[in-house]
Amino acid sequence: MHGLDFRLRAMVGGVFALLIVASIIGHILKLRTKSDKGREVVQNLNARIRAWWVMAIIFFVAIAIGRIASLLLFAAVSFLALREYITLTPTQRGDHRALFWAFFVITPLQYLLIGIRWYGLFSIFIPVYAYLLVPIRNVIAGDCREFLARTSKIQWGLMVCVYFVSYAPALLSLKIQGYQGESGELLFFLVAVVQFSDVLQYVFGKCFGRHPIAPEVSPNKTVEGFVGGLSSAVLVGTLLWWITPFTPWQAANMSLIIALMGFWGGLVMSAIKRDRGVKDYGTSIPGHGGIMDRIDSLCFAAPIFFHLTRYYFT
Amino acid sequence: MIAELLAKSIRLFSGVQARWIGCRPDSTQRVYFANHTSNLDFLVLWSILPREARRTVRPVAASDYWQKGRIRFFLANFVFRGVLIERQKVTRSNNPLTALVAILKAGESLIIFPEGGRTTDPEMKPFKSGLYYLGRAMPTVDLVPVYIDNASRILPKGEFLPIPLLCSVIVGKPIRVQPAESKNAFLIRARTAVENCSRT
Numbered sequence: 001m002h003g004l005d006f007r008l009r010a011m012v013g014g015v016f017a018l019l020i021v022a023s024i025i026g027h028i029l030k031l032r033t034k035s036d037k038g039r040e041v042v043q044n045l046n047a048r049i050r051a052w053w054v055m056a057i058i059f060f061v062a063i064a065i066g067r068i069a070s071l072l073l074f075a076a077v078s079f080l081a082l083r084e085y086i087t088l089t090p091t092q093r094g095d096h097r098a099l100f101w102a103f104f105v106i107t108p109l110q111y112l113l114i115g116i117r118w119y120g121l122f123s124i125f126i127p128v129y130a131y132l133l134v135p136i137r138n139v140i141a142g143d144c145r146e147f148l149a150r151t152s153k154i155q156w157g158l159m160v161c162v163y164f165v166s167y168a169p170a171l172l173s174l175k176i177q178g179y180q181g182e183s184g185e186l187l188f189f190l191v192a193v194v195q196f197s198d199v200l201q202y203v204f205g206k207c208f209g210r211h212p213i214a215p216e217v218s219p220n221k222t223v224e225g226f227v228g229g230l231s232s233a234v235l236v237g238t239l240l241w242w243i244t245p246f247t248p249w250q251a252a253n254m255s256l257i258i259a260l261m262g263f264w265g266g267l268v269m270s271a272i273k274r275d276r277g278v279k280d281y282g283t284s285i286p287g288h289g290g291i292m293d294r295i296d297s298l299c300f301a302a303p304i305f306f307h308l309t310r311y312y313f314t
Numbered sequence: 315m316i317a318e319l320l321a322k323s324i325r326l327f328s329g330v331q332a333r334w335i336g337c338r339p340d341s342t343q344r345v346y347f348a349n350h351t352s353n354l355d356f357l358v359l360w361s362i363l364p365r366e367a368r369r370t371v372r373p374v375a376a377s378d379y380w381q382k383g384r385i386r387f388f389l390a391n392f393v394f395r396g397v398l399i400e401r402q403k404v405t406r407s408n409n410p411l412t413a414l415v416a417i418l419k420a421g422e423s424l425i426i427f428p429e430g431g432r433t434t435d436p437e438m439k440p441f442k443s444g445l446y447y448l449g450r451a452m453p454t455v456d457l458v459p460v461y462i463d464n465a466s467r468i469l470p471k472g473e474f475l476p477i478p479l480l481c482s483v484i485v486g487k488p489i490r491v492q493p494a495e496s497k498n499a500f501l502i503r504a505r506t507a508v509e510n511c512s513r514t
Binding site: 079083084086087089093095097099100101282283 | 329350434464467470473475477478479480
């Protein structure tokens with residue numbers, strides 16, 4: 001037990017030390033910046049840092065309490081993300097009942113299945129059962145206009161906001177030989193690498209960004225941000241090898257995959273925003289936008305990381 | 315107490331974002347008029363008003379709908395203190411305007427939906443003339459256009475289970491009936507004012 005406590009304390013200490021440094025830098029920048037445009041960027045930066053404090057504290061409290069608390073936290077995240085996603089998606093009258101199922105039956109059931117560790121069902125529940133339920137409920141409602149488009153939008157929402165996100169707390173149910181699960185290290189590893197990658201892409205992009213990497217989709221993402229962010233995320237992930245069941249080399253590879261999937265996740269979810277003509281999914285996290293804006297990269301990284309870990313290490 | 319809790323839970327469930335673009339959120343006497351697509355419309359508009367304003371604001375609702383069933387009756391009469399008006403058989407003796415003007419004279423505010431019922435179209439229906447007569451009877455009271463967005467997706471007409479999407483309420487710039495303005499011209503101007511809120 002002592003080993004686990006030490007790891008948890010080290011993770012909390014490390015993150016809070018970084019946040020203190022970030023807050024100090026943010027404060028210095030605030031005092032130094034004079035131009036109006038610069039002020040705006042710094043204000044947004046400081047709002048982001050403050051929000052990071054809140055998110056880090058909530059995350060650590062959930063991990064420290066245990067598996068059920070983490071599951072409930074991610075269930076809430078899924079619910080709120082789905083809410084933002086559907087609000088932005090032009091669903092019709094005829095989708096109402098299907099959406100009711102999505103919010104109040106499918107989402108809780110998915111997390112319940114993870115809670116009772118029923119891997120065989122939770123890993124296919126949404127891709128098979130919910131996937132079929134949505135068009136069936138919609139066809140009963142009887143509205144055929146744009147049937148395929150409407151149905152797939154709901155299916156997508158469930159996959160991205162609920163199914164993919166739920167893989168993150170599902171890590172807590174993995175039984176890895178010679179490694180004590182349930183203490184949240186793997187979950188921390190995933191979230192840390194994904195979010196470091198996001199943050200450092202932003203930092204490198206703001207400091208050195210010259211060449212947009214996907215100008216059509218996300219004008220703020222640059223080649224410099226991509227390279228700097230990904231390599232630092234891999235570095236951070238490798239240095240965290242000792243909290244995982246991986247060797248340093250394996251940890252580096254896992255981090256690279258996580259960061260790459262995260263990058264693509266962010267890009268794909270940006271494309272949806274762009275198509276709908278909005279900048280953010282919501283306004284619930286000051287400085288960041290909505291919940292979906294914060295977890296877009298996690299959505300894509302979590303299932304791949306889960307399955308790789310499960311396949312090679314259990 | 316019940317009202318305060320209810321307002322909080324409505325705000326939480328509907329994730330409502332209020333934007334006051336044309337006037338300040340205070341308890342000034344006003345007639346709020348809004349588009350109507352969902353039974354939630356009144357609730358979300360009511361929930362974003364400041365606490366003091368909620369005490370003196372009364373929704374105007376159709377008695378044929380709100381007199382049905384005990385829960386509806388209780389909510390309409392005791393929680394929201396609705397002004398139930400007859401929309402089917404209006405006679406000289408039950409003319410709803412008399413009651414509404416009396417409420418305004420007593421210093422209270424009103425929430426009305428001048429389309430006369432919930433619409434399922436994306437476009438608003440033409441406004442009924444009640445708003446004009448109210449504005450003329452009480453020329454010093456501000457008539458405030460309000461656009462309620464997305465409430466119909468949370469609870470469409472004909473559904474009874476709401477889904478937790480986010481909605482927003484945009485409160486526009488007050489208007490008044492101009493001295494020489496005709497009924498039609500005013501009603502069109504009022505309807506446009508609500509539409510303009512939706513475009514900001």
